[in-house]
Amino acid sequence: xxxxxxxxxxRAASAARILDAAxxxxxxxxxxxxxxxxxxxxxxxxxxxxxxxxxxxxxFALAVRPVSELAEDEVPEHLRDVLDARLQDLPAxxxxxxxxxxTSPEAAAVMRDYLQERVDVxxxxxxxxxxxxxxxxxxxxxxxxxxxxxxxxLEVLDRRAADVPDLVEPWLAALLAEPTDTR
Numbered sequence: 001x002x003x004x005x006x007x008x009x010x011r012a013a014s015a016a017r018i019l020d021a022a023x024x025x026x027x028x029x030x031x032x033x034x035x036x037x038x039x040x041x042x043x044x045x046x047x048x049x050x051x052x053x054x055x056x057x058x059x060f061a062l063a064v065r066p067v068s069e070l071a072e073d074e075v076p077e078h079l080r081d082v083l084d085a086r087l088q089d090l091p092a093x094x095x096x097x098x099x100x101x102x103t104s105p106e107a108a109a110v111m112r113d114y115l116q117e118r119v120d121v122x123x124x125x126x127x128x129x130x131x132x133x134x135x136x137x138x139x140x141x142x143x144x145x146x147x148x149x150x151x152x153x154l155e156v157l158d159r160r161a162a163d164v165p166d167l168v169e170p171w172l173a174a175l176l177a178e179p180t181d182t183r
Contacts, residue, residue, distance in 0.1 A: 022063040026096030031104040086146040087161040
């Protein structure tokens with residue numbers, strides 16, 4: 001027979017259920033998601049949502065915050081993984097962030113910070129004078145493909161999602177390649 005959960009364990013489990021529910025609600029409804037809807041999905045009282053997270057804005061910022069997954073030495077192979085992931089089903093937190101970034105200043109700030117982090121990491125792996133610009137183009141291109149596939153519903157990207165990384169990978173690699181010595 002399992003041991004009963006302590007109060008702290010029950011509290012942590014409730015907080016995790018609320019955050020999971022918030023990710024789904026924000027993913028489906030963007031900034032229009034409600035505390036009541038999140039609470040209903042989590043199976044808790046709405047006051048508990050506020051008790052754990054303070055406000056809808058604070059919960060939103062946590063729910064849509066992307067997880068940092070890229071180390072500097074993993075850039076080349078990771079770009080393909082990121083592209084593959086962005087063309088498949090999106091996690092609820094990513095869907096919420098992208099859906100809300102044009103209408104919510106908080107979501108826009110989270111997305112801007114996330115994209116800037118990606119640009120900085122990619123640019124940091126290069127000695128090119130224009131490394132930051134090149135990295136920004138790569139990051140923006142992946143975002144554009146994600147939006148076209150999941151939010152605009154560009155049919156060819158739905159139909160041929162598996163083929164996109166093979167087509168885009170050489171272009172991304174060329175964009176990020178170090179300059180060759182022309183002496």
